[in-house]
Amino acid sequence: xxxxxxxxxxxxxxxxxxxxxxxxxxxxxxxxxxxxxxxxxxxxxxxxxxxxxxxxxxxxxxxxxxxxxxxxxxxxxxxxxxxxxxxxxxxxxxxxxxxxxxxxxxxxxxxxxxxxxxxxxxxxxxxxxxxxxxxxxxxxxxxxxxxxxxxxxxxxxxxxxxxxxxxxxxxxxxxxxxxxxxxxxxxxxxxxxxxxxxxxxxxxxxxxxxxxxxxxxxxxxxxxxxxxxxxxxxxxxxxxxxxxxxxxxxxxxxxxxxxxxxxxxxxxxxxxxxxxxxxxxxxxxxxxxxxxxxxxxxxxxxxxxxxxxxxxxxxxxxx
Amino acid sequence: xxxxxxxxxxxxxxxxxxxxxxxxxxxxxxxxxxxxxxxxxxxxxxxxxxxxxxxxxxxxxxxxxxxxxxxxxxxxxxxxxxxxxxxxxxxxxxxxxxxxxxxxxxxxxxxxxxxxxxxxxxxxxxxxxxxxxxxxxxxxxxxxxxxxxxxxxxxxxxxxxxxxxxxxxxxxxxxxxxxxxxxxxxxxxxxxxxxxxxxxxxxxxxxxxxxxxxxxxxxxxxxxxxxxxxxxxxxxxxxxxxxxxxxxxxxxxxxxxxxxxxxxxxxxxxxxxxxxxxxxxxxxxxxxxxxxxxxxxxxxxxxxxx
Amino acid sequence: xxxxxxxxxxxxxxxxxxxxxxxxxxxxxxxxxxxxxxxxxxxxxxxxxxxxxxxxxxxxxxxxxxxxxxxxxxxxxxxxxxxxxxxxxxxxxxxxxxxxxxxxxxxxxxxxxxxxxxxxxxxxxxxxxxxxxxxxxxxxxxxxxxxxxxxxxxxxxxxxxxxxxxxxxxxxxxxxxxxxxxxxxxxxxxxxxxxxxxxxxxxxxxxxxxxxxxxxxxxxxxxxxxxxxxxxxxxxxxxxxxxxxxxxxx
Numbered sequence: 056x057x058x059x060x061x062x063x064x065x066x067x068x069x070x071x072x073x074x075x076x077x078x079x080x081x082x083x084x085x086x087x088x089x090x091x092x093x094x095x096x097x098x099x100x101x102x103x104x105x106x107x108x109x110x111x112x113x114x115x116x117x118x119x120x121x122x123x124x125x126x127x128x129x130x131x132x133x134x135x136x137x138x139x140x141x142x143x144x145x146x147x148x149x150x151x152x153x154x155x156x157x158x159x160x161x162x163x164x165x166x167x168x169x170x171x172x173x174x175x176x177x178x179x180x181x182x183x184x185x186x187x188x189x190x191x192x193x194x195x196x197x198x199x200x201x202x203x204x205x206x207x208x209x210x211x212x213x214x215x216x217x218x219x220x221x222x223x224x225x226x227x228x229x230x231x232x233x234x235x236x237x238x239x240x241x242x243x244x245x246x247x248x249x250x251x252x253x254x255x256x257x258x259x260x261x262x263x264x265x266x267x268x269x270x271x272x273x274x275x276x277x278x279x280x281x282x283x284x285x286x287x288x289x290x291x292x293x294x295x296x297x298x299x300x301x302x303x304x305x306x307x308x309x310x311x312x313x314x315x316x317x318x319x320x321x322x323x324x325x326x327x328x329x330x331x332x333x334x335x336x337x338x339x340x341x342x343x344x345x346x347x348x349x350x351x352x353x354x355x356x357x358x359x360x361x362x363x364x365x366x367x368x369x370x371x372x373x374x
Numbered sequence: 375x376x377x378x379x380x381x382x383x384x385x386x387x388x389x390x391x392x393x394x395x396x397x398x399x400x401x402x403x404x405x406x407x408x409x410x411x412x413x414x415x416x417x418x419x420x421x422x423x424x425x426x427x428x429x430x431x432x433x434x435x436x437x438x439x440x441x442x443x444x445x446x447x448x449x450x451x452x453x454x455x456x457x458x459x460x461x462x463x464x465x466x467x468x469x470x471x472x473x474x475x476x477x478x479x480x481x482x483x484x485x486x487x488x489x490x491x492x493x494x495x496x497x498x499x500x501x502x503x504x505x506x507x508x509x510x511x512x513x514x515x516x517x518x519x520x521x522x523x524x525x526x527x528x529x530x531x532x533x534x535x536x537x538x539x540x541x542x543x544x545x546x547x548x549x550x551x552x553x554x555x556x557x558x559x560x561x562x563x564x565x566x567x568x569x570x571x572x573x574x575x576x577x578x579x580x581x582x583x584x585x586x587x588x589x590x591x592x593x594x595x596x597x598x599x600x601x602x603x604x605x606x607x608x609x610x611x612x613x614x615x616x617x618x619x620x621x622x623x624x625x626x627x628x629x630x631x632x633x634x635x636x637x638x639x640x641x642x643x644x645x646x647x648x649x650x651x652x653x654x655x656x657x658x659x660x661x662x663x664x665x666x667x668x669x670x671x672x673x674x675x676x677x678x679x680x
Numbered sequence: 681x682x683x684x685x686x687x688x689x690x691x692x693x694x695x696x697x698x699x700x701x702x703x704x705x706x707x708x709x710x711x712x713x714x715x716x717x718x719x720x721x722x723x724x725x726x727x728x729x730x731x732x733x734x735x736x737x738x739x740x741x742x743x744x745x746x747x748x749x750x751x752x753x754x755x756x757x758x759x760x761x762x763x764x765x766x767x768x769x770x771x772x773x774x775x776x777x778x779x780x781x782x783x784x785x786x787x788x789x790x791x792x793x794x795x796x797x798x799x800x801x802x803x804x805x806x807x808x809x810x811x812x813x814x815x816x817x818x819x820x821x822x823x824x825x826x827x828x829x830x831x832x833x834x835x836x837x838x839x840x841x842x843x844x845x846x847x848x849x850x851x852x853x854x855x856x857x858x859x860x861x862x863x864x865x866x867x868x869x870x871x872x873x874x875x876x877x878x879x880x881x882x883x884x885x886x887x888x889x890x891x892x893x894x895x896x897x898x899x900x901x902x903x904x905x906x907x908x909x910x911x912x913x914x915x916x917x918x919x920x921x922x923x924x925x926x927x928x929x930x
Contacts (some may be wrong), residue, residue: 109482111489136901156665162481165422169613169666171657174612176659180649226793233792233803234778234785241768245732248766252846253754253783262789292608296489302488334503339493343472346486352479 059367061227066224070217074210082325089280090216091274094223098270098314103299104308105236106263107243108158111164111295112173116268118290119146119179120275122187125196125285130186135199137274143269150268154261171294180287192286194371199280208259219277223270225256227310228339240262240308270343300342306352315353391523395636396645398521402530402599404637405537408630409592410614418559420581423484427468427492427612428553430499431586434461435593436602437499440508450513459591462496465586471580492607499604512598533595539629540591547584557581567639573592590613609653613640616660622670632671681706682727683848687736689722694724697905699736704850704898706712706851709872709882711892712903713754713916715926720885721763723902729753732872739893740850752826754783757849763858763885769828771839777810778851780845784809810845817841817871833864840871850881856887869895901925 060290077083099113123142127133159166179188187193199206199215206215241249242256250256281286296319309314326332332334349356410432417425420618438457442448448456472491476483513532518525548554559567560577568574593602593610600606614637620632636656663671681703681711685809689697697719702712712720725731730748730750738755753759768776779838787799787808813818817837822830832840836856837920843851856872857865872895886892892899893913901908901916904923908917 103482107482155659160664160668163485164664164668166426166485167619168613168661169423170612171660173614175654175657175661178651180652182648230789230793233799234782234787234806235789235792236772237775237779238782240771240775244768244770245766247750248762248768249779250750251754251760251766251781252726252842253751254779255751266789280847296493299486299489316435325388333497335493336497336501337496339490339497343487346483346490347472349475350483352620 056167057068059232062311063225063228066314066315067221070221071214074213083213085210085325087209087216089318090213090220091278091281092273092301092317092321093314094220095271095298096317096336097223097227097310098267099276099298100269100305100307100310101230101239101300102263102267103302104306104313105231105239106188106260108260108264109162109299110169110264111166111167111292111299112171112269113271113298114171114290114292114356115176116146116150116271117275117278117294118287119124120272120289121279121285122193122275124276125193125279126186128280129196134271135197135276139273139280142276143272145271145273145274147265151261151265154264155257158260158264160256164303170292170295173292175260177225177287177291179292187287192284192289194280196285206281211239216277216281219233219273223273224310224314231308231310233327235259235307243342277321293351297338300338304341304345304352306354306356309354312352314334319353392645393642394522395524396529396641398524398526400528400531400638400641401634402637403596403641404634405533405630406596406633406669407535407613407636408578408633409588410538410610411617411621411629411633412541413588414615414618416585416588416627417581418555418618418623420557421473421578422481423473423488424615425582425585426485426488427495427559428585428589428614429607429609430469430492431461431465431589431592431607432462432493432596432610432614433496433499433602433604433607434586435590436510436606437503437508437593437604438590439594440584440602441503441509441595443510450511454594457594458587461539461586461590462583465582466579468495468586469582469597473576473582474575492611494602496607503604505604507601507603509601510597512623513557513595527599529595529598531573533599536591536595537630539574540588544588545626548674562674616656617661619660620671621665622672624670627673628670635671681708681741683737683742684723684727685739686703687723687738688733688734689719689731691757691856696906697733698840699797699925700889700902700905700907701736702900702910704881704906706890707878707881708897709788709884709895711896711913712883712902713884713887713889713892713899714908715799717904718902719905720902721854724885728758728852734897742879751780753806754846756790757847757903759846759848759850760852760854761836761843761845761854761856765856767827767830767835767838769825769826769906773825773827773830774810774814774825775849776838777813777845778806780808780813780842781809782844782919793808812863813845814838815843816844816874818867830861836860836864836868836888837871844875848880850883850885851875852885854885855887856884857886858889865891897915 073086074083077086095113095117099110102108102110120142123145124135124138127138127141128135153172157165157172160168181190206212237290238249238254238259241252242259246256301316301320302313303316304319305314323337327334327337345352348356402405410428413428413431414424417423435457438460439453442453443450443455445454468491472612474486512527512529514528516527518527548558556567556572557577559572560574566576617636618629619634621629622637636659639659640652645653685701687697687700688695701704715722722731726733729748732747737744739745740758744754745753750844785802787802791799791900811820811823812882814823817840819834819837819841822834827835827838856868869891872882878926884892884896898911899913899916900910901922908925909919909922911919
């Protein structure tokens, strides 16, 4: 209990002081995206890592959040602070409704169905040109503002986004260690036994699916109001796969692992500047290597590696 | 009055011709979906895996044919078998290097590893051949043929003929050869098949090779119509999966019919409703089938478990 | 307590159970026995809502529970264990039992994530009760171990502890002695006695005749999907039809 809180405080402090290291540099902008992606990866991890249910359509929920926020503020003139919860509510209801039939499916079928859902959403973004601007995107989305404080610089957005991200991280850590989190992991390990213990598996899956979608929607709103411009490519199938990669690389069922995965995959393209065409190959390669050799993800793989190295050193010392 | 009637009638025949036209082109794309779908179901019945990389073999078929034609200057009759052979090799390597060594073959890990494989293959294709869209010349010219007011291209006939041929060969293989029968035995009961001396691992390998052959052939025959590029595999693969789902993941006629239904619906939808939503049609059908009849359009419901 | 009447189950043309009826008395230990393929496990799966039946009814304290899903049955006080042990393998031993207390607690998704005071108090209570059940089954010292690493015998005890945490009025055990050595089987017999003393009705499907004859008050014998006999262990031991079914017709 106490250890979890301590871990979180350490993480929070680290995040809060991080900008001091990059005074207004370009990297700060990237760190804003690390925040948004962490939120998304944590959301997907709740579903995938804890409940064991895959989704290849989460980019769609992210997109709906972003577009609802964008359209309501840029076109209808709403306040962003009002648009964000409205979008989250709408996405929650949508995910709850679609969750009942879709989560009846298992394994490969669930993967394909969520993928299909994501693609349908993506097509709608592209085709409802009057509303979303279609493939050329939607611009002129206002920034968040509190009184006269407008969140229009990287540093302001950094703290804004990470406030939400830290809240989501804390929320998820609490959930994971609770009665509901246990029930989720129980469903993952043995669905039939969980049911015999009185866990309403169907309802629980739908709840987590909706919660996960709502977090994605919040991340979408943050994305729209910090970027001020959105277009469908950010919310396609490829991004769903990228989210999956973040979660798997970081470690299924680990909230901080999702942060690691999100940070790595967000920073990677920056490190690979000039070799941009290689990023798709590197994603594929990374994902494959991780699943094949480090199925526990970085959070379990790195300590494992250290342990193994220590053992090797011991053996060498003994010899 | 008479003029209006005439116009009305004319509009009707116009519509009929249009519908016929859409149906023809729908049938030929449907045949492609059917081939890809059979590839999905062969692997699925042999292993329980849904191979997300299936579409990439379709892409490989088209792109490799192009490579053999343009770069190595082979004639078409030599380029096609070479492309199929290389795709088959890719399918074999994929099974040996990615699927078989998997330490924890849970459904989740299998989904992830096949997705990873598909990204990797797509990425390598992009590095090798670039991001441009290419066309393969049609097999026998592009002189349109007129049938009952609708026109079709010779390539459409090629597609339908080759698909029929492949389906016949497929059927022969699975029902009249030792290897085919062994593969079917594996799909019914892997353990029992293993006990009677069938090398189950080899059959899994076979299933990947066969479905990559089918996928690449589909990619080759469709390329002259729709062009090809490094990223055509995603959509074609998903549509093929949709065909297989309509057919209840069977490797026989049900999937063929599934593919044809999908092709025609898509083509009619694009022509009569909106071309922008064409791709959405397949996925809406996919979701509906999965929600309402997960056993496929023609399958019988399994004995229910609560 | 539990009344099974006219249960029939057909699997694609094969009749696995045909018109099986019997009544289980409150507070008794009842054994369901029969040769392989008699339909014991199928019957269990139907009573506990895992399979559906073709026809027939199941009543729990005069309430029709036919076809109710397992999660509803848990709330009504019926719980079961599995022949091949279904533990939550990646979770700790204590956490396994804590899941058993799911029906005894009520904090929802939001209350848990926001750590509301009542959910913290409830969590503390869950932990305490779970520890109690581990000690009851004699595996209290294993609380921190990963459930997937337990030996088969210990795993069985954990499964029973987890089932008891639901505070059932009736517990159905599917071959609890399968895979246990004689020492462990003895311990199990003792544990089953303790469970009955708490007033919980026990139903066993079991192959181990010695255990069944030892602990059961009543026995129901199934053969080829039909009820062959019902009675006290002594009556069953002397029943010619039962002996014939076990030894084969001669």
